[in-house]
Amino acid sequence: MASRERLSAHHPDTAALRRIGERVRARLDADPAAYRLPVEELEIYGVAGFFSDEECARLRSIVDDVAVPSLSYGNVYDNGRTSYSGDVDPLDPFIRMLQRRIDDLLGFEPDFGETIQGQRYSVGQEFRPHYDHFNPSHKMWADEQTRGGQRSWTAMAYLNAVDEGGSTDFPLVNLSIPPQPGALLIWNNMKPDGTPNSKALHAGTPVIRGTKYVLTKWYRARAWH
Ligand SMILES: O=C(O)CCC(=O)C(=O)O
């Protein structure tokens, strides 16, 4: 363990991730619309009403258009995800406008963000506990190193209210966040020192009644391509 800690502290992305953490934190702390959730050991913020009802409705229909079963995607990161998901069209002017708003809220250059992903969960579907950041011992890590490196912050938007279930839980910091339409949840997957935060483990809990729609945008340590 000690040698792995040492390895990650010396990783070339670590200094960039530390600076990104500082910059985004300062920006969100200065933004009256962003509320820092009162937990230690995880930097996590909420912004209520980030998307309007009309934007949420339009986004839900976009998610319906692009979503396919997550598990049949063959995506190696997706173990534990039983929802439907898909990338939205990054060139769509409506999506570009929304992406700019998220980039601006966090203070990221647009090319640091991956394409927004849409997800739809039906009754019983979930995203089991996982980390958004990459595990450097994973076989895909070498590839990801060349296309932007480690994931830093996650921005996730709820596009509707769920009748029951579907909360986003961070079990290691005792947080359970119920979907609120139009709200954006933002967290740092790294610690302030720029190394992965084990407390960032989270899950989309099973939907019990209704359907859950979300958007997720992951930001990297470097420009993503
Ligand atoms: O649906 C949720 O509440 C969590 C989604 C999530 O963890 C992700 O998209 O990475």
Ligand SMILES: [Fe+2]
């Ligand atoms: Fe996640």
